[in-house]
Amino acid sequence: MLENTGRTELSSLGEFxxxxxxxxxxxxxxxxxxxxxxxxxxxxxxxNKQMVVSxxxxxxxxxxxxxxxxxxxxxxxxxxxxxxxxxxxxxxxxQITVSIAVSNRFSVEAVEELYAGMITACNKxxxxxxxxxxxxxxxxxxxxxxxxxxxxxxxxxxxDGAKEGDLLCVTGDLGAAYVGLQLLEREKKIxxxxxxxxxxxxxxxxxxxxxxxxxARKDIPVLLKKLEVKPTSMIDVSDGLASEILHISTQSExxxxxxxxxxxxxxxxxxxxxxxxxxxxxxxxSGGEDYELLFTIDPADxxxxxxxxxxxxxxxxxxxxxxxxxITKGGTTHPITAQGWDSLxxx
Amino acid sequence: MLENTGRTELSSLGEFxxxxxxxxxxxxxxxxxxxxxxxxxxxxxxxNKQMVVSxxxxxxxxxxxxxxxxxxxxxxxxxxxxxxxxxxxxxxxxQITVSIAVSNRFSVEAVEELYAGMITACNKxxxxxxxxxxxxxxxxxxxxxxxxxxxxxxxxxxxDGAKEGDLLCVTGDLGAAYVGLQLLEREKKIxxxxxxxxxxxxxxxxxxxxxxxxxARKDIPVLLKKLEVKPTSMIDVSDGLASEILHISTQSExxxxxxxxxxxxxxxxxxxxxxxxxxxxxxxxSGGEDYELLFTIDPADxxxxxxxxxxxxxxxxxxxxxxxxxITKGGTTHPITAQGWDSLxxx
Numbered sequence: 001m002l003e004n005t006g007r008t009e010l011s012s013l014g015e016f017x018x019x020x021x022x023x024x025x026x027x028x029x030x031x032x033x034x035x036x037x038x039x040x041x042x043x044x045x046x047x048n049k050q051m052v053v054s055x056x057x058x059x060x061x062x063x064x065x066x067x068x069x070x071x072x073x074x075x076x077x078x079x080x081x082x083x084x085x086x087x088x089x090x091x092x093x094x095q096i097t098v099s100i101a102v103s104n105r106f107s108v109e110a111v112e113e114l115y116a117g118m119i120t121a122c123n124k125x126x127x128x129x130x131x132x133x134x135x136x137x138x139x140x141x142x143x144x145x146x147x148x149x150x151x152x153x154x155x156x157x158x159x160d161g162a163k164e165g166d167l168l169c170v171t172g173d174l175g176a177a178y179v180g181l182q183l184l185e186r187e188k189k190i191x192x193x194x195x196x197x198x199x200x201x202x203x204x205x206x207x208x209x210x211x212x213x214x215x216a217r218k219d220i221p222v223l224l225k226k227l228e229v230k231p232t233s234m235i236d237v238s239d240g241l242a243s244e245i246l247h248i249s250t251q252s253e254x255x256x257x258x259x260x261x262x263x264x265x266x267x268x269x270x271x272x273x274x275x276x277x278x279x280x281x282x283x284x285x286s287g288g289e290d291y292e293l294l295f296t297i298d299p300a301d302x303x304x305x306x307x308x309x310x311x312x313x314x315x316x317x318x319x320x321x322x323x324x325x326x327i328t329k330g331g332t333t334h335p336i337t338a339q340g341w342d343s344l345x346x347x
Numbered sequence: 348m349l350e351n352t353g354r355t356e357l358s359s360l361g362e363f364x365x366x367x368x369x370x371x372x373x374x375x376x377x378x379x380x381x382x383x384x385x386x387x388x389x390x391x392x393x394x395n396k397q398m399v400v401s402x403x404x405x406x407x408x409x410x411x412x413x414x415x416x417x418x419x420x421x422x423x424x425x426x427x428x429x430x431x432x433x434x435x436x437x438x439x440x441x442q443i444t445v446s447i448a449v450s451n452r453f454s455v456e457a458v459e460e461l462y463a464g465m466i467t468a469c470n471k472x473x474x475x476x477x478x479x480x481x482x483x484x485x486x487x488x489x490x491x492x493x494x495x496x497x498x499x500x501x502x503x504x505x506x507d508g509a510k511e512g513d514l515l516c517v518t519g520d521l522g523a524a525y526v527g528l529q530l531l532e533r534e535k536k537i538x539x540x541x542x543x544x545x546x547x548x549x550x551x552x553x554x555x556x557x558x559x560x561x562x563a564r565k566d567i568p569v570l571l572k573k574l575e576v577k578p579t580s581m582i583d584v585s586d587g588l589a590s591e592i593l594h595i596s597t598q599s600e601x602x603x604x605x606x607x608x609x610x611x612x613x614x615x616x617x618x619x620x621x622x623x624x625x626x627x628x629x630x631x632x633s634g635g636e637d638y639e640l641l642f643t644i645d646p647a648d649x650x651x652x653x654x655x656x657x658x659x660x661x662x663x664x665x666x667x668x669x670x671x672x673x674i675t676k677g678g679t680t681h682p683i684t685a686q687g688w689d690s691l692x693x694x
Contacts, residue, residue: 016590016685034397034500035505038506038598039436039505039506039507039598040401040432040433040435040436040506040581040582040583041399041400041401041432041433041435041436041438041494041496042399042400042401043397043398043399043400043436043503044397044398044399044400045397045398045500046393046398047395048394048395050381050390050391050392051390051391051392051393051398051495052388052389052390052391053388053389053390053391053442053444053477053478053493053495054387054388054389054444054478055444055445055446055478055479055480055491055493056446056480057446057447057448057480057482057489057491059448059482059483059484059485059489060485061484061485062448062482062483062484062485063482085387085388086387086388088387088388089386089387089388089390091388095400097400097401097402097493098402099402099403099404099491100404101404101406101409101489130400131400131401131402132402133402133403133404133491135404135406135409135410136406136409137406137408137409137487137489138406138407138408138409138486138487139485139486139487140484140485140486142404142406142448142484142489142491144402144404144446144480144489144491146400146402146444146493147388148398148400149388153381153392156390158382158386159385159386159387160386234387235387236387243363251385251386338363
């Protein structure tokens with residue numbers, strides 16, 4: 001990287017110079033990457049495997065606030081959220097393309113930081129950056145990543161394969177990323193009102209890391225294979241548990257009963273949610289950005305997963321006419337509705 | 348489409364509603380599209396073929412001005428410029444993913460127009476929209492498309508395969524898209540200074556179409572196969588002839604002699620350039636957005652292409668130490684330099 005002694009203007013390198021500068025650190029790791037960056041298109045060879053493709057766009061001011069998101073973390077997160085979709089198909093990510101639109105407000109050093117984070121994530125997930133586009137923008141930063149992976153046809157897991165009676169399972173815990181965001185927003189507000197005050201983030205490592213540097217569950221497809229469990233449906237939790245349960249239910253033409261008391265929430269997220277007068281269950285249902293995997297399994301497979309601390313059974317699939325419901329700790333039943341990005345639109 | 352009787356706010360549909368609404372018109376055309384829109388990722392099966400991937404981002408205020416670019420044309424162009432990269436590999440585009448960031452300034456009807464243009468182009472190029480992302484933006488419109496195609500390994504044509512003595516060829520004509528842009532900019536300026544004045548675009552169909560609704564050369568890989576010519580290198584003309592010649596020369600480690608008098612320029616573009624006091628050759632060299640294919644062939648193949656009105660020989664590849672030069676009509680020699688997006692940055 002350039003020595004971090006000053007600010008280099010993007011215009012001093014130009015488009016081709018910037019691309020050349022950024023891509024010099026890319027090392028191809030996968031045999032399937034026949035040709036990476038540097039031609040009209042990348043060339044990939046998966047031989048007899050199926051190819052899996054997913055794309056996600058992150059927009060400044062909508063998905064991230066550079067006041068509290070370090071660019072390196074942002075780069076890392078941009079890759080994580082994309083490969084997460086590939087894992088949610090039970091496939092292995094191999095390549096990504098990266099397009100960024102960046103205003104002159106950013107220096108070459110800033111774009112390098114962003115790339116450094118992406119390359120760190122690529123090393124972690126063993127994926128190759130095989131192409132992309134770099135352009136100017138009139139205002140904020142936009143990152144669009146397409147992730148490409150491979151799987152045997154019979155290993156792929158779709159959203160529509162759940163059966164009535166299947167158990168609904170989730171990995172890890174939920175809601176922490178959203179609570180982490182609330183903490184960052186609060187400290188930002190305090191800082192704007194009283195400049196000079198240092199943000200009070202001590203002791204909140206877990207919820208901050210969940211928000212700023214989420215990990216995709218690359219371990220889960222491996223674990224499921226080891227446990228000899230093939231989920232009947234799977235999705236990653238990007239928009240919130242409620243939204244993902246509705247996707248599986250709708251596409252599998254089923255209902256679902258979700259038990260509030262079973263939803264895994266980390267104590268630090270639970271306590272912080274309470275401090276914000278937020279219902280921790282609502283944070284898990286509608287917060288999103290957890291990047292855990294939500295899946296359904298045949299009840300016959302329950303013994304294989306029950307001892308695993310990383311997988312929690314949170315409900316079961318029902319007949320469509322029973323609807324998609326949350327059974328609260330108090331025993332009452334509430335229909336589950338989705339939030340998605342509507343909440344962002346109405347902010 | 349919705350009846351065009353009014354303005355429907357994006358927030359009235361929400362993210363999932365908008366995606367559902369827009370994707371209902373998508374029909375899968377390719378056998379290789381195993382699973383399109385609607386899961387965490389699309390699934391594609393090219394069997395024994397190689398996969399080719401390219402990505403491009405279009406940003407409002409940088410790549411297009413909605414004051415004179417109809418949204419339907421913009422959608423069409425966004426697809427054209429992406430599949431053009433796939434043709435430039437001598438591959439066949441099959442799938443695209445589409446990500447858009449759109450502000451509340453746009454109505455559902457506006458986004459529908461954009462999609463209608465993309466779907467028209469997808470029908471023309473026989474590609475399937477297999478995924479994407481739809482999000483809000485704080486200001487302008489950003490479109491990021493990833494195009495995916497297939498080819499036999501031995502059919503792929505890279506930028507680095509040119510040999511000394513190879514003939515440099517280009518399809519169609521150059522510079523018209525840039526001249527079309529100058530005309531649109533002039534009429535916009537007049538309109539802003541004297542509102543109510545109708546833009547004077549009559550008789551300029553060709554240069555306007557080249558700018559607003561460019562076509563990717565899907566016919567050229569087919570034609571080359573029919574002529575039994577396999578170019579030694581190939582690239583599409585997106586940034587301007589100068590920039591593309593430099594890519595081929597640099598990556599093939601060669602020099603190049605380009606003859607000004609050979610550069611194909613349509614008379615309407617030539618005359619309009621003159622009207623703007625622009626050098627038509629400079630428009631061809633640095634204007635870009637022509638989406639023609641530039642390629643090199645073994646001189647032994649010359650008899651096979653010489654009678655074809657759609658292919659012009661414009662120069663030949665030389666030893667690296669001779670440099671990359673333009674031989675002017677007057678017989679003088681000038682080194683060729685690239686512009687790329689530097690010119691945009693410095694505007």
